[in-house]
Structures are given as structure tokens and as C-alpha cells.
Amino acid sequence: MNGLFDLPSDLQHSYLGLVGLHLREALIPVLAGLLLALPVAQLCVRLRWLYPPVLGVTTVLYAIPSLAFFVVLIDYTGQTETTVMIPLAVYSLVVFVPAIVDGVRSVPQETLDAATAMGLGPVRRYLQVQLPIAAPAIIAGLRVATVSSISLVSVGMLIGNQGALGNLLYDGMSYGRPRLVWLSVIGTAVLATVVDALLVLLRRILTPWMPRGARRPSAGNRPEPAVTAGKGAAR
Amino acid sequence: MIRIDGVTKRYPDGTVAVDRLSLDIPDGAITVFVGPSGCGKTTTLRMINRMVEPSEGRILIDGEDSRRQPVNTLRRSMGYVIQNAGLFQHRTIVDNIATVPRLLGWSKEKARSRARELMERVGLDGSLAKRYPYQLSGGQQQRVGVARALAADPPVLLMDEPFSAVDPVVRKGLQDELLRIQAELGKTIVFVTHDIDEAVKLGTMVAVMRTGGRLAQYAPPAELLSDPADAFVEDFLGADRGIRRLSFFPSAELELLTGPVAAAGTGRTAARDTGDAPYLLVTDADGRPLGWAEPGLPTDGPVDPGRLLPCGRPFVAGQDSLRAALDCAVLSPTGWAVAVDGSGRVAGVVSQQAIGEAIRAAHAGGRSDGADTGASAKVAG
Amino acid sequence: MNVLHFVGAFFGDSAHWHGYDGIPTRLLEHLRYSLIALGVAAAVGLPAGLLTGHTGRGGNVLAFIATAARALPSFGLLVLMFILFGFGLVPVMIPLVVLAVPPILVTTYEAMRSVDPSPVDAARGMGMSEARILFQVELPVALPVVLGGLRTAAVQIVSTATIAAYVSLGGLGRYIMDGLYQHDYEKVVGGATLVAALALVTLALFWAAGRLTVSPGVRRRG
Structure with missing residues (x-):
């Protein structure tokens, strides 16, 4: 019990075990959110009138504190990982929908016309033109959603120790061991930073056509970064 | 008079934008800087109102070094017109035009009435006063830009490719309008363009610059067309400079026959x-x-x-x-x-x-007249 | 047993409207935490964002700070600050400010950078001072986006201020936290509803502020 990373036995995990758990609880919802967001966003691009109400609903969902979300869900899914992951998936969805819609809409009309003129059907046009050009915006959303998700998992501690690294907070407080709290906070922050850096790397690999360090084009017409701007951590 | 005296602009990375430029810009006339992109013409213009500071040399305004007065006082004494007009999209047309008078401490009413007067002068309908820039066409916006530059009645007007973003028909209208306004106001105008036709049409004096920021020739347009200093200027003027030079000879001498x-x-x-x-x-x-x-x-x-x-x-x-x-x-x-x-x-x-x-007769006369041709001899059309 | 049933029960119970645990008290506490946090975050983020955006320098440093701040988990930070500083307002304010500064900072910077450079050039050519250029030329145009950043930060603060209850402070989080421990769903749902409503009011206020302060010449894109 003297090593820096030694944990009390009631946590039932090693430090690395908690890191793995944390990643799983944070990343699965982000992926689920992304998969759900793609069709929703495509629908919003197709049917313009649908976008404002969808934005409204997502904004309200985003305003619900995560803890309240967790507690309400306990009734249905119990004090489990699933209870933590469902709200995180919803928050990710909220970040992804505007990111994808704005990204896809930012594809210049001439580019789409050129694709149509070359005989690309709607599906090919979506997969080969719109989605790749929207990739930087989508990855920007992915970064925000992932970092936010990693931060929010900790709150799961409050519903029967489902907070992975966050569970250290409770033990640290009740056993009076600041070391455990530090381990939780620093560990979560490092995890978020590393995953964020990997996503930046992913964007570089996926979008070699983007000028390095350049700002997004035609800033003047950029829609307001509604909820995408700088999504934060727990509430 | 604005005297550019041995001015060089060198950037920290070593590129020389303007190289030992010296010339006098006459009062009450339009002086045009023309040349290919990267020839330093815009840099030269921006050194006059110190948007760019010269590395060497000095610029004298009525004999006084331009660095002697506070930079913002200097700039407020010179109108400045740029390519896309650079209007303030959050302000109405009349408030855009009133900007410099307000900076100079005029009352709101006085500045606005001056702005309305200028709208008329540059050919803008008074009903546009309360509009916002996005509600105007490109040509109208450019007129607002000119009005805004004239608002505080500055003796000097600096114009940086003001008409190059509008279509040719609108551009011709704006050029004619500028000549008309200039005939009324007699400002000292420094005009930058990459369009040699525009330079020849508007300029009392034309300074042709070449890449590397060196002056190739400084002359009235008629002289430029008749006696290009070197192959670069000749090339830049284009193949039909002989025809274009005829713009400077009046048709009054022609003997008209009424018999047929x-x-x-x-x-x-x-x-x-x-x-x-x-x-x-x-x-x-x-x-x-x-x-x-x-x-x-x-x-x-x-x-x-x-x-x-x-x-x-x-x-x-x-x-x-x-x-x-x-x-x-x-x-x-x-x-x-x-x-x-x-x-x-x-x-x-x-x-x-x-x-x-x-x-043939005009050419013979034009040569003997030498340099005093130019705008005085320029004829419409 | 649906959510609406709990909402009705919560707001119908007159006991929830009085005393130190009454809705008015908790709402005011929550508002107080949120306003202080937003004020501090704006005092930090706005000047820094405006200045770096105006000069165009320091963008990388700013992005680095924002990324780092974003990576810090609010809940963990709260517990850590509680251990370090003990009971009080400061341990709650630190995570809220850390949460709110990145969106304000980044959005303000981006908004200023995205202002069309030609009016700025024209303003400088007319002899406007740099301060005037910032406040009279750039900010009016950047304002809708700047307000958007503040709005995002405000909604996040309102929602996250609930964690204050974990370290024995008040605010609407009290209902959620107490409800969790007492297995009183009515309280949890009631608290969550109040927080969401407050967030919506915040959005409405920002919308109204935008209508009042953004010039129609800028607003046109709507």
C-alpha cells in the first residue's frame, strides 16, 4: 500500500484496470453518439426545416445535469455502467449533430455541382465528397465529445461506484488520502489529453489536404459554434 | 506636394518591396502607380499614410517629414479608399461616411449632414442613407468608400485598387465619376492599379513600377505611350499603345468635308x-x-x-x-x-x-511639345 | 411512474416553496454561484481572447491553455479543491471557471480572427486608434459569435453548478444530491427540471442580449 499507484482493495481494480475501465465507459458512448448522429445530421441536411427544432431539443438535453440524468436512469438500468454511458452518448450526439450538419453544409455548392456533373450519385457524393470535406469539422466535434466524455465518467462514482477513475475521489475523501484524489484528477486529465492528441493526429492523417495550422476557410460565413465551441467537463 | 525621397522598404526576411524610390507627387492632380503584382505599388501608397513605415528614406508632405506629426493625425488628413471598400457592416451608410468627421470631433448632426451631402456628390441616392452595406451593390459600396474618404475634406486621397473588384461596366462608370469629382474638387490623388488602361485614363502622371520595387518610368500618360523608357514599359503598355496614344490628340484639327x-x-x-x-x-x-x-x-x-x-x-x-x-x-x-x-x-x-x-501631323507636334502634354491635352473618348 | 408525474409532485408540494431548502432559496444560491463563475470566467477569457484575436499573436498559446483546461475533470477538480481548501465557495468556483474559460477564450479569439480584414485596414487608414478599431470596428462584427461563446459557457456553468452540493454547498444540486441519497426521485427530477429551465432562461437572455446589441447590418445572416 505504499506505492504511488497502489489502491485500496474496495475499488476492486488496479490503477491500470481503472484506466481501461474509464476509457471503455467514455469511448463507447462517443462512438454510439457518432453512429446515431450521422443519420440524424444527414436528415437535417436534407430537410432544412428539421434542423432548428432538432437543435432546440439537443440544447435542452445538454442542459440537463449529468448527475440528474444518471439518477433518473437508475430506475431503468440500475447502478451499472450502462446508466453512465447512456447520458454520455446523448451528450456526444448533441455535440455531433451540429458539427456534422455545419461541416456538410460548408461544402461549396460548386464542389457538389462538379460531383453531380461527373456522375456521382447521392450516396457516392455523400461518402466521397461531403463526408471527407466535413471531416475536419466532425473530428473537431469528436475531440470535444471525447474530452467531455472522459471528464464526465468520474461523476458515475456517485451512483454506486461506476465512475472508474472517479471512484478514487470517494475513497480519497472518506479515507483522507489526497494521493488518491490527485491520481484521479491527473489520470483523467492525462487520459483526456492523450486521446485528444491522438485525434489531432488522426485528423492530420485523414485530411492531408488541409493546410497546416490554417484557420477554417471563409470564416465570415461560419455559423455560430452553437454548442460545439468549447464543451466542458462534468456538471 | 508629396515628395518621396529615396524610400526603401525592406522586410525582416530580406525581401525588398520598394527600392530607393524618389518622385514628386504634384498637388491637385491624379498620380497613378501601376505595375505587375509584387512591384511595390501598394507598399508605396501605404508608406504615404504610414500604414507601412519606410526602412530608409523619407516622405515629405508640403516639405515636412511625415514622421513629424502623430500617425493618426496624418491619417485623418488623408482619405483612404481600398479594393472592397472596407465598409463597416455594422454601421449604416451615412454613419460609415461620417466616420472620420466624428473622429475629428464633429457633432453627430454636422457629420451626418456632411455625409448626406457627399452621398449626392458621389452619385448615391439619399434614400440609401439608412441602409446597411450588405444591402448595396458592389459599385454602390465603392461609391460609399469614396464618399467616406472625402468626408472630412482631406487634401489628399489615397486609393488602393479601388475599382478592381467591380465589373468592367461599373468600373468605367466609377472612373468617369472620379474624374468628374476630381474636376470639381481638385484633390491630390494617389491611385494604385494594376490596370494600365485605368492608369492612362485617370492619371495626370503615371509611375510605372517593376518587380523588385523599382521605378521604371514616371511620366504623363501621353509621353508614356509615345516614348516608353525601356522594353519593360513598352511590353507592359501592350501592343496597341500607338492606337491608345491617339486618345491624347484632339479631333479638332481634322478637316471635315460637307460636300458628300x-x-x-x-x-x-x-x-x-x-x-x-x-x-x-x-x-x-x-x-x-x-x-x-x-x-x-x-x-x-x-x-x-x-x-x-x-x-x-x-x-x-x-x-x-x-x-x-x-x-x-x-x-x-x-x-x-x-x-x-x-x-x-x-x-x-x-x-x-x-x-x-x-x-502624322499630331505626332510631329506632340514630339516637339515634349512633356507638357499629358492631361492638359487629354481629350475625352 | 413517469418523469412528468414526479415533476408535478415536486412542484405541487408546498413544502418545497418555503424555508432554507425552498425553491426560491436554492434558485438564488444557484444563480449566485453561476453569476460569480461566469463573471470571473468572462473577466479572464474576454480580454485575453479580444487582445490575442486583435493582434493575431498568441493563438497557439491560447489553444494550448484551452485544451489543457478542457482536459481537467470538473468533478475531480471539485473534490481536489475541497481537500486542499476545505469548505467554502472557492473550491466550487475553481472548477466552474476552469470549465467556462475555454469556450469564452477560444470563441472570442476565433470571432475576432474571422472579422473581415479590409474594414480594419480602412479604419487604420482613416487614423483610428487601435483601441477604437478593437471596440468600434472588430467587436461589433464579432459580437454575435462572442456572445455565442459566453452563452455556451453560461449554460455549462448553470448545469455544472449542481456539483456544489457534493461539497455541502447549496444550489439546485442540493435536490439532486439529497434525492440520490434519500432515494427520493421526485426531488431529483424536480431539481433537474429547475436546472434545465434555468438553462433555457439563460439561452433566452442571451438571445435578447443579441437582439439588443448586435447591429442589423451584422445580424442579417441570422
């Missing part, structure tokens, strides 16, 4: 009664040109306009240049140009050959 002109119904016939001219110009009763009658076409009684050759657009005798006269002659199916007076009545006709002689 007849009103319809007079019974005269081409080739028999017209002397040198093989064709007869038929006019209506008011003396306006209808068309050319071919030899042998009887013109007694009402003439069928369908049987006449078109006479094309005539030139205005004395007002248009030799270039316009030659153009009419070249376009005319008969090789003869039709001259009209200010009210559109035929003043006479002139042959290509006669215009050619006038051109």
Missing part, C-alpha cells in the same frame, strides 16, 4: 455630285445621319433606309479624340468617318486617309 452630305429628298446622287467621296451621306431633315448611299442610288423622294449602308456610331467633332475618329472610320463600311456636333447633327465627313495625315 445631303438631306434625304434633295435628289443628289453619290459619285456624281460628291467630289472625292464615292459615297453620299444621307441625313434626315434635322441633319442627323441616316446612312451611306451607294453610287447611283437616287435620293430624290423618300429614301428607303434599308437600301443605305449603316454609318455606325459617329464621333463628336472637336470633343472626341483622334482615336474615336479613327475608330469610326475603321468601322465604317465606306472607310469614311461621320462627325457630328454636340447635338448629334452631322458636321461633316472625313476619310481614313485624312485622319492618317492628321495623326
Whole structure:
């Protein structure tokens, strides 16, 4: 019990075990959110009138504190990982929908016309033109959603120790061991930073056509970064 | 007078934008800096109001070093017009124009009434005053830009490619408007463009610059066209500089013939009664040109306009240049140009050959006159 | 047993409207935490964002700070601050400010950078001072986006201020936290509803502020 990373036995995990758990609880919802967001966003691009109400609903969902979300869900899914992951998936969805819609809409009309003129059907046009050009915006959303998700998992501690690294907070407080709290906070922050850096790397690999360090084009017409701007951590 | 005295602009990375430039910009005239992109023309302009500071040399304004006065005082004494007008999208047109007067501490009412006065001067309808920039066309926005620069009645106007973002028709209108305003106000205008035609049209003096920020030639446009300093300037002026130079010679010297002109119904016939001219110009009763009658076409009684050759657009005798006269002659199916007076009545006709002689005479005169030609000799059209 | 049933029960119970645990008290506490946090975050983020955006320098440093701040988990930070500083307002304010600064900072910077440079050039050419250019030329145009950043930050603060209850402070989080421990769903749902409503009011206020302060010449894109 003297090593820096030694944990009390009631946590039932090693430090690395908690890191793995944390990643799983944070990343699965982000992926689920992304998969759900793609069709929703495509629908919003197709049917313009649908976008404002969808934005409204997502904004309200985003305003619900995560803890309240967790507690309400306990009734249905119990004090489990699933209870933590469902709200995180919803928050990710909220970040992804505007990111994808704005990204896809930012594809210049001439580019789409050129694709149509070359005989690309709607599906090919979506997969080969719109989605790749929207990739930087989508990855920007992915970064925000992932970092936010990693931060929010900790709150799961409050519903029967489902907070992975966050569970250290409770033990640290009740056993009076600041070391455990530090381990939780620093560990979560490092995890978020590393995953964020990997996503930046992913964007570089996926979008070699983007000028390095350049700002997004035609800033003047950029829609307001509604909820995408700088999504934060727990509430 | 603005004197640019041995000015060099060197950037930290070593590139030289302007290289030891010296020239005098005369008061009350339009001086145009023209050259390919990267020749330092805009940098030169921006050094006059110290948006860019020279690395070496100095700029004197009425004999005083421009660095002697506070930079913002200097800038407020010079109007500044840029390519896309640079209007403030959050302010109405009238408030855009009133910007500098407000900076100078004018009251809101005085600044606004001045702004409305300027809107009229640059040809903007007063109803646009409360509009926002996005509600205006590109040409209108550019007029607002000019009005805004004139608002505090600065003695100097700096214009950086102000008309290059509008379409050619609108551009021509703006150029004519600028010349009209300049005739009324007599500002010292420094104008930057990459369009040599614009430079020749607007400039009293034209400074041609070449890549590397060096001055290639500084001369009135007529001299530029007649005596380009070197191959670069000649190349930059383009292949038809001889034709364009004719814009600077008036058509007043042309000897107009009235012999081959007849009103319809007079019974005269081409080739028999017209002397040198093989064709007869038929006019209506008011003396306006209808068309050319071919030899042998009887013109007694009402003439069928369908049987006449078109006479094309005539030139205005004395007002248009030799270039316009030659153009009419070249376009005319008969090789003869039709001259009209200010009210559109035929003043006479002139042959290509006669215009050619006038051109030769003008060239001979132009050379002996030397440098004092330029704007004083410039003729409309 | 649906959510609406709990909402009705919560707001119907007159006991929830009085005393130190009454809705008015908790709402005011929550508002107080949120306003202080937003004020501090704006005092930090706005000047820094405006200045770096105006000069165009320091963008990388700013992005680095924002990324780092974003990576810090609010809940963990709260517990850590509680351990370090003990009971009080400061341990709650630190995570809320850390949460709110990145969106304000980044959005303000981006908004200023995205202002069309030609009016700025024209303003400088007319002899406007840099301060005037910032406040009279750039900010009016950047304002809608700047307000958007503040709005995002405000909604996040309102929602996250609930964690204050974990370290024994008040605010609407009290209902959620107490409800969790007492297995009183009515309280949890009631608290969550109040927080969401407050967030919506915040959005409405920002919308109104935008209508009042953004010039129609800028607003046109809507």
C-alpha cells in the first residue's frame, strides 16, 4: 500500500484496470453518439426545416445535469455502467449533430455541382465528397465529445461506484488520502489529453489536404459554434 | 506636394518591396502607380499614410517629414479608399461616411449632414442613407468608400485598387465619376492599379513600377505611350499603345468635308455630285445621319433606309479624340468617318486617309511639345 | 411512474416553496454561484481572447491553455479543491471557471480572427486608434459569435453548478444530491427540471442580449 499507484482493495481494480475501465465507459458512448448522429445530421441536411427544432431539443438535453440524468436512469438500468454511458452518448450526439450538419453544409455548392456533373450519385457524393470535406469539422466535434466524455465518467462514482477513475475521489475523501484524489484528477486529465492528441493526429492523417495550422476557410460565413465551441467537463 | 525621397522598404526576411524610390507627387492632380503584382505599388501608397513605415528614406508632405506629426493625425488628413471598400457592416451608410468627421470631433448632426451631402456628390441616392452595406451593390459600396474618404475634406486621397473588384461596366462608370469629382474638387490623388488602361485614363502622371520595387518610368500618360523608357514599359503598355496614344490628340484639327452630305429628298446622287467621296451621306431633315448611299442610288423622294449602308456610331467633332475618329472610320463600311456636333447633327465627313495625315501631323507636334502634354491635352473618348 | 408525474409532485408540494431548502432559496444560491463563475470566467477569457484575436499573436498559446483546461475533470477538480481548501465557495468556483474559460477564450479569439480584414485596414487608414478599431470596428462584427461563446459557457456553468452540493454547498444540486441519497426521485427530477429551465432562461437572455446589441447590418445572416 505504499506505492504511488497502489489502491485500496474496495475499488476492486488496479490503477491500470481503472484506466481501461474509464476509457471503455467514455469511448463507447462517443462512438454510439457518432453512429446515431450521422443519420440524424444527414436528415437535417436534407430537410432544412428539421434542423432548428432538432437543435432546440439537443440544447435542452445538454442542459440537463449529468448527475440528474444518471439518477433518473437508475430506475431503468440500475447502478451499472450502462446508466453512465447512456447520458454520455446523448451528450456526444448533441455535440455531433451540429458539427456534422455545419461541416456538410460548408461544402461549396460548386464542389457538389462538379460531383453531380461527373456522375456521382447521392450516396457516392455523400461518402466521397461531403463526408471527407466535413471531416475536419466532425473530428473537431469528436475531440470535444471525447474530452467531455472522459471528464464526465468520474461523476458515475456517485451512483454506486461506476465512475472508474472517479471512484478514487470517494475513497480519497472518506479515507483522507489526497494521493488518491490527485491520481484521479491527473489520470483523467492525462487520459483526456492523450486521446485528444491522438485525434489531432488522426485528423492530420485523414485530411492531408488541409493546410497546416490554417484557420477554417471563409470564416465570415461560419455559423455560430452553437454548442460545439468549447464543451466542458462534468456538471 | 508629396515628395518621396529615396524610400526603401525592406522586410525582416530580406525581401525588398520598394527600392530607393524618389518622385514628386504634384498637388491637385491624379498620380497613378501601376505595375505587375509584387512591384511595390501598394507598399508605396501605404508608406504615404504610414500604414507601412519606410526602412530608409523619407516622405515629405508640403516639405515636412511625415514622421513629424502623430500617425493618426496624418491619417485623418488623408482619405483612404481600398479594393472592397472596407465598409463597416455594422454601421449604416451615412454613419460609415461620417466616420472620420466624428473622429475629428464633429457633432453627430454636422457629420451626418456632411455625409448626406457627399452621398449626392458621389452619385448615391439619399434614400440609401439608412441602409446597411450588405444591402448595396458592389459599385454602390465603392461609391460609399469614396464618399467616406472625402468626408472630412482631406487634401489628399489615397486609393488602393479601388475599382478592381467591380465589373468592367461599373468600373468605367466609377472612373468617369472620379474624374468628374476630381474636376470639381481638385484633390491630390494617389491611385494604385494594376490596370494600365485605368492608369492612362485617370492619371495626370503615371509611375510605372517593376518587380523588385523599382521605378521604371514616371511620366504623363501621353509621353508614356509615345516614348516608353525601356522594353519593360513598352511590353507592359501592350501592343496597341500607338492606337491608345491617339486618345491624347484632339479631333479638332481634322478637316471635315460637307460636300458628300445631303438631306434625304434633295435628289443628289453619290459619285456624281460628291467630289472625292464615292459615297453620299444621307441625313434626315434635322441633319442627323441616316446612312451611306451607294453610287447611283437616287435620293430624290423618300429614301428607303434599308437600301443605305449603316454609318455606325459617329464621333463628336472637336470633343472626341483622334482615336474615336479613327475608330469610326475603321468601322465604317465606306472607310469614311461621320462627325457630328454636340447635338448629334452631322458636321461633316472625313476619310481614313485624312485622319492618317492628321495623326502624322499630331505626332510631329506632340514630339516637339515634349512633356507638357499629358492631361492638359487629354481629350475625352 | 413517469418523469412528468414526479415533476408535478415536486412542484405541487408546498413544502418545497418555503424555508432554507425552498425553491426560491436554492434558485438564488444557484444563480449566485453561476453569476460569480461566469463573471470571473468572462473577466479572464474576454480580454485575453479580444487582445490575442486583435493582434493575431498568441493563438497557439491560447489553444494550448484551452485544451489543457478542457482536459481537467470538473468533478475531480471539485473534490481536489475541497481537500486542499476545505469548505467554502472557492473550491466550487475553481472548477466552474476552469470549465467556462475555454469556450469564452477560444470563441472570442476565433470571432475576432474571422472579422473581415479590409474594414480594419480602412479604419487604420482613416487614423483610428487601435483601441477604437478593437471596440468600434472588430467587436461589433464579432459580437454575435462572442456572445455565442459566453452563452455556451453560461449554460455549462448553470448545469455544472449542481456539483456544489457534493461539497455541502447549496444550489439546485442540493435536490439532486439529497434525492440520490434519500432515494427520493421526485426531488431529483424536480431539481433537474429547475436546472434545465434555468438553462433555457439563460439561452433566452442571451438571445435578447443579441437582439439588443448586435447591429442589423451584422445580424442579417441570422
